[in-house]
Amino acid sequence: MVLPMLAVICMTMAGSACQTVKEYQKSRLNDGEMVLGNRKVEKTELNFQSYREGASGANAGKSGGGCGCN
Amino acid sequence: MKRISLTVLGLYVGMLAAFSQSDTDSTQYKRRKLTLEEANLISSYYHQDGNNAAVTGGIGSERLTDLSNSFELRLSKLDKKDRKHTFDIELGIDHYSSASSDKIDPKTVSSASSADTRLYPSLNWSVENKKGTTLGAGLSLSSEFDYKSIGINAMVAQKTRDKSGEFSLKLQAYLDQLKLILPVELRTGSNPEDEKDYPTASRNSFSASLSYSQIINQQLQVAFLTDVVYQHGYLGLPFHRIYFNDGSEGVENLPANRFKIPVGLRASYFAGDHLVLRGYYRYYHDSWGLDAHTASIEASVKLTPFFSVTPFYRYYTQNGVTYFAPFQAHDPGQEYYTSNYDLSAFHSHFFGAGFRVIPPHGVFGISHFNMLEVRYGRYEKSNSMQANIVSLNIRIK
Numbered sequence: 001m002v003l004p005m006l007a008v009i010c011m012t013m014a015g016s017a018c019q020t021v022k023e024y025q026k027s028r029l030n031d032g033e034m035v036l037g038n039r040k041v042e043k044t045e046l047n048f049q050s051y052r053e054g055a056s057g058a059n060a061g062k063s064g065g066g067c068g069c070n
Numbered sequence: 071m072k073r074i075s076l077t078v079l080g081l082y083v084g085m086l087a088a089f090s091q092s093d094t095d096s097t098q099y100k101r102r103k104l105t106l107e108e109a110n111l112i113s114s115y116y117h118q119d120g121n122n123a124a125v126t127g128g129i130g131s132e133r134l135t136d137l138s139n140s141f142e143l144r145l146s147k148l149d150k151k152d153r154k155h156t157f158d159i160e161l162g163i164d165h166y167s168s169a170s171s172d173k174i175d176p177k178t179v180s181s182a183s184s185a186d187t188r189l190y191p192s193l194n195w196s197v198e199n200k201k202g203t204t205l206g207a208g209l210s211l212s213s214e215f216d217y218k219s220i221g222i223n224a225m226v227a228q229k230t231r232d233k234s235g236e237f238s239l240k241l242q243a244y245l246d247q248l249k250l251i252l253p254v255e256l257r258t259g260s261n262p263e264d265e266k267d268y269p270t271a272s273r274n275s276f277s278a279s280l281s282y283s284q285i286i287n288q289q290l291q292v293a294f295l296t297d298v299v300y301q302h303g304y305l306g307l308p309f310h311r312i313y314f315n316d317g318s319e320g321v322e323n324l325p326a327n328r329f330k331i332p333v334g335l336r337a338s339y340f341a342g343d344h345l346v347l348r349g350y351y352r353y354y355h356d357s358w359g360l361d362a363h364t365a366s367i368e369a370s371v372k373l374t375p376f377f378s379v380t381p382f383y384r385y386y387t388q389n390g391v392t393y394f395a396p397f398q399a400h401d402p403g404q405e406y407y408t409s410n411y412d413l414s415a416f417h418s419h420f421f422g423a424g425f426r427v428i429p430p431h432g433v434f435g436i437s438h439f440n441m442l443e444v445r446y447g448r449y450e451k452s453n454s455m456q457a458n459i460v461s462l463n464i465r466i467k
Contacts, residue, residue: 019287020232028289032428032441033346033370033378034338036283036293041424041443041463044114044138048459049420052118052451054388054413055354055362057277057297058334 102148107156108440109466110142120411120455123170124322125253127311128397128409132455133169138162151199158194158208163187174309175254188214192221202229202236216249216268234285244275250308252321271304289340299330312409314402322408324393329357334364346370346378354388360413362388366420376429382447387417411453422447424461440467 021029028034038046038059050056120132140162147155165187172184189212196206203226210221227238249268276299283293303326310322334352341347347369354362368382391413393406400407424445433439442464449457 017286018234018284021234021285021288025288026285028340029285029291031340031346032426033348033372033380034291034340036291036336036338039443039463040110040112040142040465041445041461043112043140044116044136044461045420045445045447045459047138048116048118048136048449048457049386052412052449052455052457053362053386053418054356054358054360054391055330055332055352055364055386057279057299057330057354058295058332058352059350 102150104145104147104157107144107146107467109144110140111464111466112138112140112142112461114138114459114461116457116459118449118455118457120451120453122396122411122414122453122455123173124307124310124408124410124412125170125173127313127319128411130173131169134166135168136164136166138164149197153197153199155195155197158192160190160192162190162192164190171309173253174251186215188212188217194223196225202233203227204238216251217246218248219244219246221245236283238279238281240279242275242277242279246273246275246303247271248273248304248308250304252308253311256319256321271308273301273303273305275299275301291338293336295334295336297330297332299328299332301328301330302326306408307410310408310410312400312407313398314400315398316402317398318402320402320407322410323406324408325358325406327357331355344372346372358413359392360388360390362386370426376427378426379423380426380445381423382421384420385417386420388415390415411455414453416452418449418451420447420449438466439464441465 046059114137116134116136116138118132118134121130122128123130123132140160143157143159145157145159149155165185167185169184171186190210192208192210194206194208196204198204206223206225206227208221208223210219210223212219212221221242221244223240223242225238225240227236229236247270249270251268277297279295279297281293281295283291285291305326305328306322306324308321312320312322314320332352332354334350337347337349339347339349347367350364350366352362352364354360354364364384364386366382366384368380370378370380372378391408393404393408394410394414395407396409396411396414400409422445424443426441426443427433428441431437433442443462445461447459447461449459
């Protein structure tokens with residue numbers, strides 16, 4: 001549980017260091033490569049990883065259901 | 071008199087100007103019909119091999135090939151209150167062939183054994199208002215020979231006042247039914263003549279996904295993600311054999327409940343003018359005693375504003391679940407047991423590269439062919455299983 005706690009602490013620190021970014025200053029943040037979620041081309045990769053590995057979730061993907069998985 | 075006339079005329083012109091100003095808003099054209107925002111075709115070819123197939127009790131070929139195609143449409147419209155409604159429609163088709171599945175009943179060549187096709191349509195709707203609140207709901211179905219699934223979801227998201235952060239909550243439920251197809255030598259009666267004659271069992275998954283994303287500055291944004299997942303029902307598979315240490319044979323038996331908590335952190339950083347770095351870390355824990363860590367990094371190098379190359383690397387490690395043991399290592403007196411190596415202790419490397427083309431006048435000069443992305447990855451597990459995957463995304467806009 002140490003690592004998740006560290007992650008939360010990092011998030012909090014990052015949050016406190018936030019700058020206000022206006023819409024016209026978001027050209028880099030809005031770049032297609034900067035997306036925080038999964039890109040569509042990664043969809044099947046996430047699918048096979050969730051079957052070939054015991055862990056899944058926390059990646060904005062599916063968290064169960066849908067396949068018998070051989 | 072002349073001065074009064076000029077004053078009246080001035081007032082009239084002023085009033086006219088004031089009305090014409092207000093008319094500007096009402097004449098602003100806003101398209102309220104349902105319009106197609108984009109269409110995506112995602113295809114992939116996946117091939118794996120190894121020597122620890124769960125169907126044959128932890129030994130034997132894991133060779134499997136999967137061809138996957140998914141077609142997605144995104145439609146949107148504005149309602150009378152200027153709220154944007156978005157509709158995501160998806161139809162996916164996977165076709166796989168598997169060497170180990172063929173060992174369930176080697177005498178039959180049916181969809182239940184060597185190959186199968188999975189169909190999975192889904193529909194999601196969301197509406198966002200001007201205050202940055204998004205509400206959504208969705209329905210999904212999945213069907214293959216021995217497995218049917220119905221999924222429902224609802225979500226709510228709220229942007230912060232300065233629109234630099236967003237909190238979201240998504241609730242999902244998957245209600246699944248699987249056919250209890252036993253290995254041929256363990257069947258007591260005759261083979262069912264109709265697929266409807268197989269006994270079935272249920273598997274239900276409920277999850278709450280929480281996320282918070284935050285813009286840190288003009289180049290950096292991060293997201294914190296966590297799920298709380300509860301699964302209940304038949305959580306093993308009836309054709310996964312177990313060979314016990316006394317020489318007897320059975321099928322895997324796993325607890326009827328599983329509680330999972332993954333916690334993840336993502337960050338995207340625009341370094342300089344030509345490089346985007348994306349990082350991800352996840353810690354996972356579940357009630358079967360499985361702990362896992364996942365870390366990945368990818369670097370998109372923009373060779374031109376419209377063409378980027380993205381090498382990536384992902385590392386994953388897990389300890390095994392409490393109930394795992396290899397071929398002929400389980401004691402028949404145990405309550406739960408599996409020889410599925412996906413639940414054993416291992417680490418894996420996944421690496422590769424992709425490219426993305428998004429020219430201003432369309433790919434190959436076709437204006438609506440907005441984007442093309444191709445990606446190749448190689449996956450290597452420490453227990454010798456390995457896989458290759460090639461994926462393609464075509465976007466029409």
